[in-house]
Amino acid sequence: MELFAKPLPLRLRSIILSVAILALTLTLWELSIPSQKDAGELTEYELLTGGGAPKAGIPPPSEVLSKAWEQLSDPFYDAGPNDKGIGIQIGYSLYRVLTGYFLAAAIAIPLGFLIGMSPLMYKALDPYIQILKPISPLAWMPLALFVIGDSQASAIFVIFICSIWPMLINTAFGVAGVRKDWINVARTHELGSIKTAFTVILPAAAPTILTGMRISIGIAWLVIVAAEMLVGGTGIGYYVWNEWNNLDLTSVIFSILMIGVVGMILDAIFGAVQRGVQYTE
Amino acid sequence: MANSFLSIEGLAKRFPSPDSGSEPLTVFEDVSFSIEKGEFVCIIGHSGCGKSTIMNVLAGLDEATEGGVIMNGKEVKGPSLDRGVVFQNYSLLPWLSALKNVTFAVKARHREWSREQVMAHSYKYLEMVGLSGGAELRKPSQLSGGMRQRVSIARAFAIQPELLLLDEPFGALDALTRGTIQDELLKIWRGTNQTVFMITHDVDEAIYLADRILLMTNGPLARVAESVEVGIPRPRSRDEIVEHPDYYKVRNHLVHFLARRSKELAGTKSTLPGGRPETVRFGDDDTTEPERPNVYAINQ
Numbered sequence: 001m002e003l004f005a006k007p008l009p010l011r012l013r014s015i016i017l018s019v020a021i022l023a024l025t026l027t028l029w030e031l032s033i034p035s036q037k038d039a040g041e042l043t044e045y046e047l048l049t050g051g052g053a054p055k056a057g058i059p060p061p062s063e064v065l066s067k068a069w070e071q072l073s074d075p076f077y078d079a080g081p082n083d084k085g086i087g088i089q090i091g092y093s094l095y096r097v098l099t100g101y102f103l104a105a106a107i108a109i110p111l112g113f114l115i116g117m118s119p120l121m122y123k124a125l126d127p128y129i130q131i132l133k134p135i136s137p138l139a140w141m142p143l144a145l146f147v148i149g150d151s152q153a154s155a156i157f158v159i160f161i162c163s164i165w166p167m168l169i170n171t172a173f174g175v176a177g178v179r180k181d182w183i184n185v186a187r188t189h190e191l192g193s194i195k196t197a198f199t200v201i202l203p204a205a206a207p208t209i210l211t212g213m214r215i216s217i218g219i220a221w222l223v224i225v226a227a228e229m230l231v232g233g234t235g236i237g238y239y240v241w242n243e244w245n246n247l248d249l250t251s252v253i254f255s256i257l258m259i260g261v262v263g264m265i266l267d268a269i270f271g272a273v274q275r276g277v278q279y280t281e
Numbered sequence: 282m283a284n285s286f287l288s289i290e291g292l293a294k295r296f297p298s299p300d301s302g303s304e305p306l307t308v309f310e311d312v313s314f315s316i317e318k319g320e321f322v323c324i325i326g327h328s329g330c331g332k333s334t335i336m337n338v339l340a341g342l343d344e345a346t347e348g349g350v351i352m353n354g355k356e357v358k359g360p361s362l363d364r365g366v367v368f369q370n371y372s373l374l375p376w377l378s379a380l381k382n383v384t385f386a387v388k389a390r391h392r393e394w395s396r397e398q399v400m401a402h403s404y405k406y407l408e409m410v411g412l413s414g415g416a417e418l419r420k421p422s423q424l425s426g427g428m429r430q431r432v433s434i435a436r437a438f439a440i441q442p443e444l445l446l447l448d449e450p451f452g453a454l455d456a457l458t459r460g461t462i463q464d465e466l467l468k469i470w471r472g473t474n475q476t477v478f479m480i481t482h483d484v485d486e487a488i489y490l491a492d493r494i495l496l497m498t499n500g501p502l503a504r505v506a507e508s509v510e511v512g513i514p515r516p517r518s519r520d521e522i523v524e525h526p527d528y529y530k531v532r533n534h535l536v537h538f539l540a541r542r543s544k545e546l547a548g549t550k551s552t553l554p555g556g557r558p559e560t561v562r563f564g565d566d567d568t569t570e571p572e573r574p575n576v577y578a579i580n581q
Contacts, residue, residue, distance in 0.1 A: 181368060181370060181372040182372065182374060184342055184360075184366075184368070184372065185372050185374065187341075187342060187359075187360040188340060188341075188342070188360045188361075188362075188364070188365070188366050189362060189385070189386055189389035189390075189440070190360065190361060190362050190389060191389060199385070200374065203374070203376045203377075204374075204376070206376075277376075279375045279376040279420065279422070280375065280420070280422040281375045281422060
């Protein structure tokens with residue numbers, strides 16, 4: 001009973017439980033992979049149909065781990081168009097995501113300001129936003145490829161179009177929701193509209209805007225994988241699809257995990273920025 | 282009265298009625314009064330009589346349907362740094378520290394000042410309201426209600442406006458804190474010779490602070506019916522003021538007005554030209570008071 005008298009801190013207990021879940025999952029996974037049958041045990045028919053050849057199957061976690069070690073110890077090698085290190089592939093994806101994303105931010109945030117401050121603009125632009133917002137970003141791909149004519153730029157455009165909406169809507173919502181009192185403070189201090197926008201409205205709406213930016217970066221990272229599977233050439237999405245064509249499931253699983261890790265890092269960065277601009281009333 | 286420091290002429294606020302055709306809703310009309318430089322004036326009235334609207338019109342944040350406000354011979358149009366406002370809910374910017382909230386105002390007032398000048402000026406006013414020693418670096422959410430209102434008062438005084446408008450500044454504070462900040466407000470007011478116009482619901486607060494108390498009838502169709510002069514000499518102290526012979530006369534008059542006459546007088550027109558309020562004065566020789574024209578007093 002002495003042990004239960006003083007329970008471990010919650011943080012520590014949650015870490016122990018997380019590790020236990022991981023260990024259990026990996027063990028079950030490792031055990032559930034059937035080992036290849038020995039050729040000697042096969043019937044003549046099975047041998048004739050190729051049963052003795054190594055079959056593609058889900059690799060055990062141990063293999064994935066050794067693959068990860070191999071890849072991560074040399075992430076930036078470049079041995080031709082179909083054989084580049086994971087670091088290079090992720091680099092290409094990040095380049096496309098960030099380019100499309102910041103282009104979107106450069107348009108969405110000023111436009112969101114305008115919509116949020118002007119009920120006229122809000123009402124005029126709302127139908128367009130409502131129609132354009134639910135379109136799957138990949139549906140733009142054929143049109144983008146035709147109009148832009150370049151697969152790289154098309155992928156960036158797809159990222160642009162998918163990340164613009166949450167930022168636009170959240171900026172407009174945040175700006176429209178700035179408390180009248182704070183606007184009045186700006187007015188009684190004779191601040192001009194530009195000064196009011198930067199010193200009062202922007203900081204007041206910043207948490208809402210950052211929420212939109214965080215949602216957008218998450219969506220952009222989801223979409224880049226699918227976009228790169230379509231346009232091919234480079235990037236983590238292309239890498240996954242290429243390894244599938246090579247029937248290298250170990251690399252497929254490894255790259256899936258890497259997509260998750262990079263997505264988590266991106267979210268954590270925006271989460272930190274969001275906490276930086278947060279305020280309590 | 283056109284040469285008063287601040288003169289409010291025939292102010293009215295009407296809202297169009299929701300169904301077209303019928304009469305618009307008039308919150309108040311024929312509101313005229315004036316304030317002299319350096320005066321401390323309180324306005325009392327029940328909720329819905331339009332006190333806050335009058336204050337917002339004075340601040341330039343709202344527009345009256347009729348009438349206008351003239352300050353220093355110029356018509357009030359839009360907000361200005363000449364009129365500082367302390368809002369009931371403090372209206373501090375929550376993402377800035379207390380100090381930054383004050384420097385925000387000082388920078389707006391003195392755009393040409395250096396950082397050091399702005400800091401020194403801001404600290405001076407923060408110290409005046411008793412905020413120093415690290416508390417000024419906290420965000421408003423980390424301060425108590427009383428502290429927040431102190432910051433708000435410091436911000437308003439720091440821009441040294443010609444007219445200070447206070448909208449129920451102590452409404453959300455407990456009685457003890459309220460007393461302390463009232464004293465601080467009086468101290469700063471005496472030091473700066475500012476003109477103050479303040480909304481309150483508290484009769485004792487009004488008598489303690491004001492030179493003159495404006496009484497409003499109930500809305501709709503409210504007006505400023507009376508202007509009660511508080512002749513109690515300054516500096517006043519909280520414990521001695523109740524000993525003054527006029528104190529309970531003024532107090533009873535105010536309570537009586539709020540409890541009964543504000544309702545009875547609702548919708549009536551002023552008998553004075555321009556809708557000016559009747560002046561009520563309590564002197565040592567009460568008996569002669571009712572003799573004067575346009576002066577109202579109750580016999581105790």
